[in-house]
Amino acid sequence: MVSTAVKVLSDGVVKIDGGSLFGQVPKVDWEANVVTDRKNRVTLGLNCLLLQAGGKNVLVDTGVGSKENDKDRDNLGLVPSRLLKGLKGVGLTPKDIHAVILTHLHFDHCGGCTRLDRTGTTVPTFPKARYYVQRSCWEEACKPSPRHSRHHRPEDFLPIAERGQLELLDGDTELLPGLNVIVTDGHTKGHQMVMFKHGGERVVFLGDLVPTHHHLNLIAISAFDYSPEATMERKRQVLNEAQKQGWLVVFSHGHNTRAGYLERRTEMSILRPVEL
Ligand SMILES: [Zn+2]
Numbered sequence: 001m002v003s004t005a006v007k008v009l010s011d012g013v014v015k016i017d018g019g020s021l022f023g024q025v026p027k028v029d030w031e032a033n034v035v036t037d038r039k040n041r042v043t044l045g046l047n048c049l050l051l052q053a054g055g056k057n058v059l060v061d062t063g064v065g066s067k068e069n070d071k072d073r074d075n076l077g078l079v080p081s082r083l084l085k086g087l088k089g090v091g092l093t094p095k096d097i098h099a100v101i102l103t104h105l106h107f108d109h110c111g112g113c114t115r116l117d118r119t120g121t122t123v124p125t126f127p128k129a130r131y132y133v134q135r136s137c138w139e140e141a142c143k144p145s146p147r148h149s150r151h152h153r154p155e156d157f158l159p160i161a162e163r164g165q166l167e168l169l170d171g172d173t174e175l176l177p178g179l180n181v182i183v184t185d186g187h188t189k190g191h192q193m194v195m196f197k198h199g200g201e202r203v204v205f206l207g208d209l210v211p212t213h214h215h216l217n218l219i220a221i222s223a224f225d226y227s228p229e230a231t232m233e234r235k236r237q238v239l240n241e242a243q244k245q246g247w248l249v250v251f252s253h254g255h256n257t258r259a260g261y262l263e264r265r266t267e268m269s270i271l272r273p274v275e276l
Pocket residue numbers: 106108109208211252253
Protein backbone atom coordinates (compact mmCIF):
# COMPACT_ATOMS: atom_id res chain seq x y z
CA MET A 1 0.00 0.00 0.00
CA VAL A 2 1.16 3.47 -0.78
CA SER A 3 -0.83 5.71 1.50
CA THR A 4 -2.99 7.92 -0.67
CA ALA A 5 -4.03 10.39 1.99
CA VAL A 6 -2.71 11.29 5.39
CA LYS A 7 -4.05 13.87 7.76
CA VAL A 8 -3.29 14.86 11.34
CA LEU A 9 -6.58 15.07 13.24
CA SER A 10 -6.52 16.76 16.63
CA ASP A 11 -8.59 15.60 19.57
CA GLY A 12 -7.96 18.93 21.28
CA VAL A 13 -5.42 19.65 24.01
CA VAL A 14 -4.30 18.39 27.39
CA LYS A 15 -2.34 20.34 30.02
CA ILE A 16 0.50 18.46 31.70
CA ASP A 17 2.81 19.53 34.51
CA GLY A 18 6.00 20.92 32.95
CA GLY A 19 8.26 19.15 35.43
CA SER A 20 6.74 15.76 34.64
CA LEU A 21 6.90 16.46 30.93
CA PHE A 22 10.67 17.02 30.77
CA GLY A 23 11.77 14.60 33.51
CA GLN A 24 15.24 15.39 34.77
CA VAL A 25 15.75 18.48 32.60
CA PRO A 26 15.32 21.49 34.92
CA LYS A 27 12.94 24.30 34.09
CA VAL A 28 15.79 26.80 33.65
CA ASP A 29 16.84 24.79 30.58
CA TRP A 30 13.44 24.80 28.84
CA GLU A 31 11.46 27.78 30.13
CA ALA A 32 12.72 30.12 27.39
CA ASN A 33 11.10 27.91 24.72
CA VAL A 34 7.98 26.54 26.39
CA VAL A 35 5.01 28.47 27.77
CA THR A 36 3.53 27.39 31.11
CA ASP A 37 0.35 28.52 32.85
CA ARG A 38 0.15 29.61 36.51
CA LYS A 39 -0.04 25.96 37.60
CA ASN A 40 3.18 25.21 35.67
CA ARG A 41 1.23 23.24 33.05
CA VAL A 42 2.25 22.98 29.40
CA THR A 43 -0.43 22.79 26.70
CA LEU A 44 0.01 19.70 24.54
CA GLY A 45 -1.80 18.70 21.38
CA LEU A 46 -3.65 15.38 21.18
CA ASN A 47 -2.69 14.38 17.67
CA CYS A 48 -4.18 11.42 15.86
CA LEU A 49 -3.52 10.37 12.27
CA LEU A 50 -5.98 9.39 9.59
CA LEU A 51 -4.54 7.26 6.78
CA GLN A 52 -6.62 6.39 3.73
CA ALA A 53 -5.44 3.81 1.26
CA GLY A 54 -6.79 0.90 -0.71
CA GLY A 55 -10.30 1.77 0.38
CA LYS A 56 -9.38 1.47 4.07
CA ASN A 57 -9.59 4.18 6.70
CA VAL A 58 -7.00 3.72 9.42
CA LEU A 59 -6.81 5.80 12.57
CA VAL A 60 -3.66 6.04 14.68
CA ASP A 61 -4.43 6.88 18.33
CA THR A 62 -7.73 8.35 19.48
CA GLY A 63 -6.94 11.15 21.97
CA VAL A 64 -8.67 11.56 25.32
CA GLY A 65 -12.24 11.13 24.06
CA SER A 66 -15.33 12.36 25.85
CA LYS A 67 -15.78 10.23 28.98
CA GLU A 68 -13.78 12.42 31.38
CA ASN A 69 -15.40 13.65 34.59
CA ASP A 70 -15.48 17.37 35.44
CA LYS A 71 -12.53 17.18 37.85
CA ASP A 72 -10.24 15.58 35.25
CA ARG A 73 -11.50 17.97 32.63
CA ASP A 74 -10.47 20.84 34.86
CA ASN A 75 -7.14 19.38 36.05
CA LEU A 76 -6.10 18.40 32.54
CA GLY A 77 -7.49 21.48 30.80
CA LEU A 78 -9.41 19.30 28.35
CA VAL A 79 -11.69 20.61 25.66
CA PRO A 80 -14.61 18.41 24.53
CA SER A 81 -13.42 15.69 22.17
CA ARG A 82 -12.59 16.99 18.70
CA LEU A 83 -11.63 13.81 16.92
CA LEU A 84 -15.11 12.90 15.69
CA LYS A 85 -15.64 16.46 14.47
CA GLY A 86 -12.37 16.19 12.57
CA LEU A 87 -13.53 12.95 10.96
CA LYS A 88 -16.84 14.53 10.03
CA GLY A 89 -14.88 17.36 8.44
CA VAL A 90 -13.39 14.87 5.98
CA GLY A 91 -16.74 13.19 5.38
CA LEU A 92 -16.30 10.17 7.66
CA THR A 93 -18.35 8.76 10.52
CA PRO A 94 -17.09 6.35 13.23
CA LYS A 95 -18.59 3.45 11.24
CA ASP A 96 -16.22 4.20 8.35
CA ILE A 97 -13.06 3.42 10.36
CA HIS A 98 -11.67 -0.03 9.52
CA ALA A 99 -8.66 -0.11 11.85
CA VAL A 100 -7.43 1.75 14.91
CA ILE A 101 -3.73 1.46 15.74
CA LEU A 102 -2.82 2.36 19.32
CA THR A 103 0.75 3.42 20.07
CA HIS A 104 0.06 2.56 23.72
CA LEU A 105 -2.80 2.55 26.23
CA HIS A 106 -2.32 5.75 28.24
CA PHE A 107 -5.66 7.55 28.52
CA ASP A 108 -4.49 10.47 26.35
CA HIS A 109 -3.99 8.06 23.42
CA CYS A 110 -6.82 5.57 23.84
CA GLY A 111 -9.58 7.48 25.68
CA GLY A 112 -11.36 8.03 22.37
CA CYS A 113 -11.50 4.27 21.68
CA THR A 114 -14.71 4.03 23.67
CA ARG A 115 -17.68 6.24 24.41
CA LEU A 116 -20.79 6.23 26.57
CA ASP A 117 -23.92 5.25 24.66
CA ARG A 118 -27.42 6.58 25.49
CA THR A 119 -27.89 4.04 28.27
CA GLY A 120 -24.57 5.00 29.90
CA THR A 121 -22.82 1.81 28.77
CA THR A 122 -19.22 2.14 27.58
CA VAL A 123 -18.96 0.84 24.02
CA PRO A 124 -16.30 1.00 21.27
CA THR A 125 -16.49 4.33 19.44
CA PHE A 126 -15.67 2.70 16.11
CA PRO A 127 -18.10 -0.21 15.84
CA LYS A 128 -16.62 -1.83 12.73
CA ALA A 129 -12.93 -1.33 13.49
CA ARG A 130 -10.27 -3.81 14.54
CA TYR A 131 -8.13 -2.24 17.29
CA TYR A 132 -4.39 -3.07 17.14
CA VAL A 133 -2.07 -2.91 20.17
CA GLN A 134 0.98 -4.83 21.33
CA ARG A 135 0.23 -7.76 23.65
CA SER A 136 2.90 -6.65 26.18
CA CYS A 137 1.32 -3.19 26.29
CA TRP A 138 -2.16 -4.65 26.82
CA GLU A 139 -1.00 -6.94 29.63
CA GLU A 140 0.76 -4.11 31.46
CA ALA A 141 -2.25 -1.79 31.08
CA CYS A 142 -4.58 -4.43 32.50
CA LYS A 143 -2.36 -4.83 35.58
CA PRO A 144 -0.31 -1.65 35.83
CA SER A 145 2.31 -1.00 38.47
CA PRO A 146 1.33 1.69 41.03
CA ARG A 147 3.64 4.17 39.24
CA HIS A 148 1.54 3.89 36.09
CA SER A 149 -1.98 3.08 37.22
CA ARG A 150 -3.21 6.66 36.99
CA HIS A 151 -2.42 6.75 33.26
CA HIS A 152 -4.56 3.72 32.48
CA ARG A 153 -8.36 3.68 32.56
CA PRO A 154 -9.78 0.22 31.95
CA GLU A 155 -13.00 1.67 30.53
CA ASP A 156 -10.93 3.07 27.63
CA PHE A 157 -9.87 -0.36 26.41
CA LEU A 158 -11.62 -3.32 28.10
CA PRO A 159 -14.86 -2.85 26.08
CA ILE A 160 -12.80 -3.40 22.90
CA ALA A 161 -11.91 -6.90 24.06
CA GLU A 162 -15.41 -7.56 25.37
CA ARG A 163 -16.86 -6.78 21.93
CA GLY A 164 -14.30 -8.98 20.17
CA GLN A 165 -12.63 -6.09 18.33
CA LEU A 166 -9.16 -6.43 19.85
CA GLU A 167 -6.10 -7.58 17.85
CA LEU A 168 -3.02 -8.22 19.98
CA LEU A 169 0.33 -7.98 18.20
CA ASP A 170 3.59 -9.69 19.10
CA GLY A 171 6.35 -7.41 17.83
CA ASP A 172 6.90 -5.44 14.63
CA THR A 173 4.11 -6.08 12.14
CA GLU A 174 3.16 -5.01 8.62
CA LEU A 175 -0.57 -4.37 9.04
CA LEU A 176 -1.22 -3.41 5.43
CA PRO A 177 1.27 -3.35 2.55
CA GLY A 178 3.65 -0.47 3.38
CA LEU A 179 2.05 0.26 6.77
CA ASN A 180 4.12 -0.99 9.69
CA VAL A 181 4.08 -0.82 13.45
CA ILE A 182 7.50 -0.89 15.12
CA VAL A 183 7.92 -1.64 18.81
CA THR A 184 10.02 0.88 20.72
CA ASP A 185 9.17 -0.02 24.34
CA GLY A 186 10.54 2.66 26.73
CA HIS A 187 7.55 4.93 27.28
CA THR A 188 5.42 1.87 28.11
CA LYS A 189 5.98 -1.83 27.66
CA GLY A 190 5.12 -2.54 24.04
CA HIS A 191 4.93 1.12 23.00
CA GLN A 192 4.89 1.17 19.18
CA MET A 193 5.44 3.78 16.52
CA VAL A 194 3.75 3.72 13.12
CA MET A 195 5.55 3.99 9.81
CA PHE A 196 4.14 4.20 6.29
CA LYS A 197 4.87 5.36 2.78
CA HIS A 198 3.15 8.45 1.49
CA GLY A 199 3.94 9.38 -2.10
CA GLY A 200 7.72 9.01 -2.28
CA GLU A 201 8.12 9.69 1.42
CA ARG A 202 8.40 7.74 4.59
CA VAL A 203 6.30 9.13 7.42
CA VAL A 204 6.71 8.06 11.03
CA PHE A 205 4.24 8.77 13.82
CA LEU A 206 6.47 8.67 16.90
CA GLY A 207 3.83 8.33 19.60
CA ASP A 208 5.38 9.19 22.95
CA LEU A 209 8.89 8.09 21.98
CA VAL A 210 9.35 11.77 21.08
CA PRO A 211 6.10 13.50 22.12
CA THR A 212 7.01 17.05 20.99
CA HIS A 213 9.86 18.72 19.15
CA HIS A 214 11.11 19.92 22.55
CA HIS A 215 11.89 16.25 23.28
CA LEU A 216 14.41 16.07 20.45
CA ASN A 217 16.82 16.74 23.32
CA LEU A 218 17.90 13.16 24.07
CA ILE A 219 17.65 13.46 27.84
CA ALA A 220 14.26 15.22 27.83
CA ILE A 221 12.19 12.18 28.79
CA SER A 222 8.92 12.44 30.69
CA ALA A 223 8.61 11.26 34.28
CA PHE A 224 5.82 8.96 33.04
CA ASP A 225 8.18 6.75 31.04
CA TYR A 226 8.28 3.13 32.08
CA SER A 227 11.95 2.77 31.20
CA PRO A 228 13.65 6.12 30.52
CA GLU A 229 16.97 4.50 29.56
CA ALA A 230 15.24 2.38 26.93
CA THR A 231 13.42 5.47 25.64
CA MET A 232 16.71 7.36 25.34
CA GLU A 233 18.53 4.61 23.42
CA ARG A 234 15.63 4.04 21.04
CA LYS A 235 15.13 7.77 20.57
CA ARG A 236 18.81 8.16 19.64
CA GLN A 237 18.52 5.40 17.00
CA VAL A 238 15.24 6.56 15.53
CA LEU A 239 16.21 10.24 15.32
CA ASN A 240 19.52 9.34 13.66
CA GLU A 241 17.74 7.21 11.12
CA ALA A 242 15.01 9.81 10.54
CA GLN A 243 17.58 12.49 9.89
CA LYS A 244 19.74 10.33 7.59
CA GLN A 245 16.80 8.99 5.57
CA GLY A 246 14.82 12.23 5.47
CA TRP A 247 11.71 10.80 7.14
CA LEU A 248 8.81 13.09 7.87
CA VAL A 249 8.24 12.80 11.62
CA VAL A 250 4.91 13.47 13.35
CA PHE A 251 4.69 14.23 17.08
CA SER A 252 1.78 12.92 19.11
CA HIS A 253 1.71 15.93 21.43
CA GLY A 254 3.01 18.78 19.28
CA HIS A 255 0.65 21.70 19.76
CA ASN A 256 1.66 24.35 17.25
CA THR A 257 4.47 22.29 15.72
CA ARG A 258 3.19 18.85 14.82
CA ALA A 259 5.44 17.50 12.06
CA GLY A 260 8.65 18.16 10.18
CA TYR A 261 12.04 16.98 8.91
CA LEU A 262 15.12 16.66 11.10
CA GLU A 263 18.34 18.50 10.43
CA ARG A 264 21.54 18.01 12.33
CA ARG A 265 23.29 21.28 13.07
CA THR A 266 24.86 20.58 16.43
CA GLU A 267 24.78 17.52 18.69
CA MET A 268 21.02 17.81 18.78
CA SER A 269 18.59 17.36 15.89
CA ILE A 270 16.52 20.38 15.09
CA LEU A 271 13.22 20.43 13.30
CA ARG A 272 12.22 21.99 10.00
CA PRO A 273 8.46 22.11 10.60
CA VAL A 274 5.83 21.34 7.99
CA GLU A 275 2.04 21.26 8.10
CA LEU A 276 0.37 17.91 7.60
ZN1 LIG B 1 0.85 10.78 25.59
